[in-house]
Amino acid sequence: MSVRKVRYYLYLKDVLLLSLTSFGGPQAFLAMVLETMVRKRGYIREQELWELNALCQILPGPTSTQTISAIGYRIGGANLAYLSLFVWILPATLIMIGAAFLIDFLQMNTPGALTFSKFIQPMAIGFIIFAAQKTIFKMVKTTEASVLMMFSVFISFFYNSPFIFPLLLVVGGVTTSLKYRNLPKESADKKLVIKWANFYLWAGILLVAAVLGAVSQFRGVILFENFYRNGSLIFGGGQVLIPYLYTEFVEFKKFLSSQEFLTGYALSQGIPGPTFSIASYIGALSMREDGFVGMLTGGLVAAAGIFLPGTFLIFFVIRFWDQVKKHRPVKAALEGINAVSCGMLVAAAFLLFEPLDANLFNIAAILGTYVLLRYGKLSSPLIIGIGIFAGVIYQWVVMGVFQ
Template identity: 85%
Template sequence: MSVRKVRYYLYLKDVLLLSLTAFGGPQVFLAMVLDTMVTRRGYIKEQELWELNALCQILPGPTSTQTISAIGYRVGGPNLAYLSLFVWILPATLLMIVAAFLIDFLQENTPGALSFAKFIQPMAIGFIIYAAQKTIFKMVKTTEASVLMMFSTFISFFYNSPFLFPLLLLVGGVTTSLKYRNEPKEEGDKKLVIDWANFYLWGGILVFAAILGALTKNQAVLLFENFYRNGSLIFGGGQVLVPYLFTEFVEFKKFLTSQEFLTGYALSQGIPGPTFSISAYVGALSMRDQGVLGLLTGGFIASAGIFLPGTFLIFFVIKFWDKLKKFRPVRAALEGINAVSCGMLIAAAYLLFEPLDPDFFNIAAILGTYLLLNFTKLSSPLIIALGVLAGIGFNLLFP
């Protein structure tokens, strides 16, 4: 086996290990990538990792998945990048499809079985508040960024539309790009040579899926289009994706109940891998009327739809990113884009709280989850397990 193939094998093995052990959200994910792929293996340099992660943050789609794919692209080109994408998302996708099976089975065969999730649903909001706090302290450091964050929160709360996201991010990016003179100058060739192939692939699939879905009305095609569109328009990570999936699949299409959705989101916080894996859960339950095959089909179609667009876009941009980042306005724009994303997270927390009763137990579950995450070293899966046990205990004491 050649040295190159051994290197590729080791990289995929490391990706698989990450997919099975990366609990705790994007902050923990980045720390693990830094330790494994930079310090121990030396696939890329630390500065490259931060730049690739910043690039992924300004593109729509799942940041952690795009970062893994981008590193794979740097190590071994597009083939290794696609393989690393598959290895990274498969465990979480399978786990969330299994979760959908179990939830559907319990509801069909055991009335009241979801009582174990009494505290799991509000705990999901505690996870989002914690993620918002971590993100805000990391990314919002100036007066301009604070104002943009509050503006984004207000707009995202009152105008809950995925089509508004790109506009808000554009406004945020343009606003702070005007301060480009504060950025240090970088010398070197700034001539951009752009290969448009992956951009055309992304846009072509988006248009084709929309047209095919409109013509055929096939549920599987429509589901793929729904998730591909969300994956193409959602900026800011899984926490920002959640309220839009809730609006589309719970409030509008009514494929899931509020209880099912929030239970699934909380469970997704207790498994390793990408937060976007909740899409597999939502997709599976959206096609449960077609039986076991529908659950499987819906889960895999939703997963493909949500992860592919971000991958196509990162492959498109990464080829000329080294030249693009030399422009000071581009680097300055990151501040505004990150601030707007933080505002979206704050709005997401409240939008998910709306369906819940504002009683003592729900508020205590939200606050308790936040405090455990913030002031203890308990892992996310253990906190979820405690919530399940609390729900079972509550149901036994107050049947």
């Protein structure tokens, strides 16, 4: 085996290890990548890692997945990048598909099955509030951004159609791009050259999926288009994905219930790997009427749809980003896009709380989760595990389901 192939094999092995051990969100993920891929293996330099991660953060799509793919691209080109994407998302995808099978089985065979999730449903909202706080402090720093965020909260809550979100992002980006003259000028070193192949690939798949879905009305194709579209629009990470998915699949299409959605979101916080893997859970439950094969198909199709567009876009932009980032309107537009994304995240907390009873128990569970995340030293998986355990005890002692 050549030295290059050994290097590629080691890289994929490291990616698999990360996918099985990266608990704790993007900060923990980045620390593990720094330790394993920069300091231990030397695949890329530390400065390269920060630059790639910064680029992925301002592109739509799953940041951690794009970072892994971009590192693979730098090491071995497109083939290694696609392999690393597959290895990275597979464990979390299979776990969340398995969770969908379990939830569906319990509901079909056990009365009051989801009572065990009594605690983790409001806890999921606590996770979103904590994520919203961190995101807002990081991304909203001006009066204009604050106004855009509040505007986004209002529109996202009262007009929560999946078609309103892209419009909000455009409005936010255009609004702040108009003040680009306030930013210092940066001179471009050379003429901007753009290779459009991956952009055409991204746009072509989106168009073909939309047409095929409209013509065939096959739910698998429709799901792929839905998730592909959402994966093309998400700025701000997995938490910002939640209002999109909740609006489209719970309120608009009614493929799953609010209770099922909240349970799946909470479970996704307790597993390693990319947070976008909740798409596999939603996709599987969306095709439960077609049995085992349908649920498996729905989960895999959803995973492909949510993860592929971000990969195509990072491959497209990485070739010329060093030049385009110097254009002031581009940098200025990011402020508005991020502010609108924060507003959507705040609206998501309200939307997800609406179906729950506004009782003392739910409010205490939400606040307790937030306090543990904000001030405690417990990891997210441990907090979710405690919630599941408490729910099982409640179901056993109070509801008497297992008696």
